[in-house]
Amino acid sequence: MTTRRDAAASVTAVIPTTGRSELRRAVESVVLQTIPVTPLVILDVPSARADVERLLSGLTYDLVTTSGAIGGGAARNVGVLASRTRFVAFLDDDDEWLSNKIELQLAAMLPPGRMIVASRSWLVGRKRRLVPERLYDGSTAISSYLLDRSSLRLRKNFMQSSSLLLTKDLAEEIGWEVGLKRHQDWDFLIRAQAAGVNIVMLGTPLVLVHQSSEGSISRSTDWQSSESWLSSIDAGSAPSRRSRADFVASVILRGAVSNREWHQALRLTGEALRGPCHIAAIAPAIAAVRGAWR
Structure with missing residues (x-):
């Protein structure tokens, strides 16, 4: 199913999902952006299509169904290829954007080039915490920044997929690694920097990252x-x-x-x-x- 596409949109929000109930909240946060953004839902459970359509009833979005169980990385790649806009951004189905996210990130990307624009986030659990405490400034390798654990506070260093904006062409070039169960966003960023991409982080928090969603593998023992x-x-x-x-x-x-x-x-x-x-x-x-x- 494809719903009405806003011709003025220059950004596609690629949202991989298995059909979790939080998906509606994520899509609503895209629809409510201060500039037009196309929500593109990539459903990795074909049998859940009717349920997802009911869940998103009344919202404007595009829906692509994969062959099933291809994983988050491959689903994002499908979304990038299916997008028809100059820019793409990524949103996990249990997270949400603040309404001015895309407008502020696009302003930071002008003129467009080999750049990924990220932002701070609010980490939402029992309480709301601002992450990261230390912005990434490009003075160290992104891998060193992401893997550093020099503080007991997990929020010292942080960068995650729901905050990323880049051109569609660049997203196609880098691609998300297929088959990775964990660390998909870190892998994407590390390979992007290796390809000469400049990674910029805005100091304004523009994403709500929810910690306790059902099905999360962030605490996996694998x-x-x-x-x-x-x-x-x-x-x-x-x-x-x-x-x-x-x-x-x-x-x-x-x-x-x-x-x-x-x-x-x-x-x-x-x-x-x-x-x-x-x-x-x-x-x-x-x-x-x-x-x-x-």
């Missing part, structure tokens, strides 16, 4: 996929030794401990400490040890 992804980063784009160690400690080691895979946890602890990782990066693994013995 540590093997995280370790495999870390190993796949090209040497020229690799994070600093310390940021790499931070990621090993805070993500990979935590997963191994949560699964009670103690032999692997011992190996990963040694790897993290040799980095050396920041002390704060060990905290998630310590918390996981406590949880494993409850």
